[in-house]
Amino acid sequence: MGFSKFIGYDREGAIKELPTTLNKGRLNTFGVVMAALGFNAPAWVAASSMSILYSISGKASPLAILIAYFFPMLVLALSMVYLTRQAPSAAGVFTFSEKFIHPHAATILGWSYVICCATVTPMTAVIGTEYIQALIPGLQGVFAAKLIGTVLILVFLLVCLRGIDITAKVAGTFLIFEILVVAGLGLCGILNPQVEHLSFSSLYSIKEAGGWSVLGPAVLFGVWMLANFDSSINLIEEAKVPVRTVQRSIILVVTSAFIIYSIAAIGWQYAIPVEKLASIVESGDGGPIAAVANVYLPPALSWVALFVVITSACAGLQISLTSGSRAAYRMSIEGHLPNVFSTINKRKVPWLVNILICLYAIILVWLKPLSQLQWYYDVVTITLVFSYLAILVSFIRAMFMHKSIGVALLASIFPVLAMGVLGYIGYTAGAVPVNPDDLYNAWYLGAGIIITGVFWVFYGKRNGKRNTIDLKISQNVK
Numbered sequence: 001m002g003f004s005k006f007i008g009y010d011r012e013g014a015i016k017e018l019p020t021t022l023n024k025g026r027l028n029t030f031g032v033v034m035a036a037l038g039f040n041a042p043a044w045v046a047a048s049s050m051s052i053l054y055s056i057s058g059k060a061s062p063l064a065i066l067i068a069y070f071f072p073m074l075v076l077a078l079s080m081v082y083l084t085r086q087a088p089s090a091a092g093v094f095t096f097s098e099k100f101i102h103p104h105a106a107t108i109l110g111w112s113y114v115i116c117c118a119t120v121t122p123m124t125a126v127i128g129t130e131y132i133q134a135l136i137p138g139l140q141g142v143f144a145a146k147l148i149g150t151v152l153i154l155v156f157l158l159v160c161l162r163g164i165d166i167t168a169k170v171a172g173t174f175l176i177f178e179i180l181v182v183a184g185l186g187l188c189g190i191l192n193p194q195v196e197h198l199s200f201s202s203l204y205s206i207k208e209a210g211g212w213s214v215l216g217p218a219v220l221f222g223v224w225m226l227a228n229f230d231s232s233i234n235l236i237e238e239a240k241v242p243v244r245t246v247q248r249s250i251i252l253v254v255t256s257a258f259i260i261y262s263i264a265a266i267g268w269q270y271a272i273p274v275e276k277l278a279s280i281v282e283s284g285d286g287g288p289i290a291a292v293a294n295v296y297l298p299p300a301l302s303w304v305a306l307f308v309v310i311t312s313a314c315a316g317l318q319i320s321l322t323s324g325s326r327a328a329y330r331m332s333i334e335g336h337l338p339n340v341f342s343t344i345n346k347r348k349v350p351w352l353v354n355i356l357i358c359l360y361a362i363i364l365v366w367l368k369p370l371s372q373l374q375w376y377y378d379v380v381t382i383t384l385v386f387s388y389l390a391i392l393v394s395f396i397r398a399m400f401m402h403k404s405i406g407v408a409l410l411a412s413i414f415p416v417l418a419m420g421v422l423g424y425i426g427y428t429a430g431a432v433p434v435n436p437d438d439l440y441n442a443w444y445l446g447a448g449i450i451i452t453g454v455f456w457v458f459y460g461k462r463n464g465k466r467n468t469i470d471l472k473i474s475q476n477v478k
Helices: 029-040 042-086 092-100 103-135 142-161 164-191 200-204 212-226 229-238 242-271 274-279 287-296 304-333 351-367 370-402 405-431 441-463 469-476
Strands: none
Touching: 029 042, 029 164, 029 229, 029 242, 029 304, 042 092, 042 103, 042 164, 042 200, 042 212, 042 229, 042 242, 042 274, 042 287, 042 304, 042 370, 042 405, 092 103, 092 229, 092 304, 092 370, 103 142, 103 304, 103 351, 103 370, 103 441, 142 164, 142 304, 142 351, 164 229, 164 242, 164 287, 164 304, 200 242, 212 242, 212 405, 229 242, 229 304, 229 370, 242 274, 242 287, 274 287, 287 304, 304 351, 370 405, 370 441, 405 441
16 A cells, blocks of 8 residues: 555545535635645744744754654644545534544534634734834834734735635735745855855754754744644635645645745855844844845845735735634534524625634734734644644544554554644643743633633534534545
């Protein structure tokens, strides 16, 4: 048995379509990749995260990204490839948990993922606003920031309501621009280095990182940077060859993010000494991107570093909105959330849940401004940990259901280890916050999300869930 067959890769495109009321057959692999990679948001993640990564592991930052890519992120991606064939639907985490863990757990975990996406929406609006105000100083002010964030959310709500085609195209346009800047500046550093006597081998040296005890936290930070590739699954019901398209996209998105961040992590060091990059405090001025841009771009283009983070945040905003609405839509179809969440408009977009997520986002923009950015990080981190753990548990359960015990045990080794890594990330999110005042915030928030998820469990039991997942899978998986 070949590896592609083992993980259930739909090489022949046997699954042509999925039962859905969304707009079937609108996106090809490129469209899904562009949209999902937009959720990863390379520019603003690099602007806010790269200097922290440099401060943790110094020259060996590319090594931390490399390790994070192969373990646990590639393990997670391959697990999703297998599960996508077994249980294809727009709400991957929910559907995987429904089929392989327990329906009640699926409600809680699916709800957690919806909250994750819904919270990224205002988070990206707040970050985009920060850079808009830096680009246009006349717009400074806390009240102005709240207004700008609200406008950004409403503008991209209108984009999303016009259909998945335009949503993917806008995200793709933003993404191409930010990749050109983030990776392009990295290539400038590699091809035209300004730092002398920097050995390439030192960039991948455990010794340079200060040993495994130092490299470990850097790898965990690399996991954060590579996260969100899984948003591909939320577009499966609108893809042309649904399962094959999403399976390809999952691997392409996480690999593309790895390549982009690696080029940046390497090339930026050749432009500016890593000690200086590590000391840069990101404060809405472009962070390390702006510092490297000032080395290679003329003063007339100094605005590029700020503008690219704005477009990156906007791409993340609209794709988080799209992902959250698709996940809630599928949970509603299956009876785990109110039926109205599956209401679609004439362009086959779940319009009501889009509006509800935007209302939630606007409220948070006013209640949780930039000064409380750590709160957003806590919510997103803990909900992503829940989601990724659910995927790995579902994969292990599926292995024992479909394979021999020996094969299932071997196939479960890396997922179990990956669960340990993700569990530790969830622990550190609460126990080791950036701001001591936020101690245990992630844990409290996670507990709150579980409690609200339990409410939806009782809602589903009271209203009677429409268990259509098994029927759907038996009709579409060969």
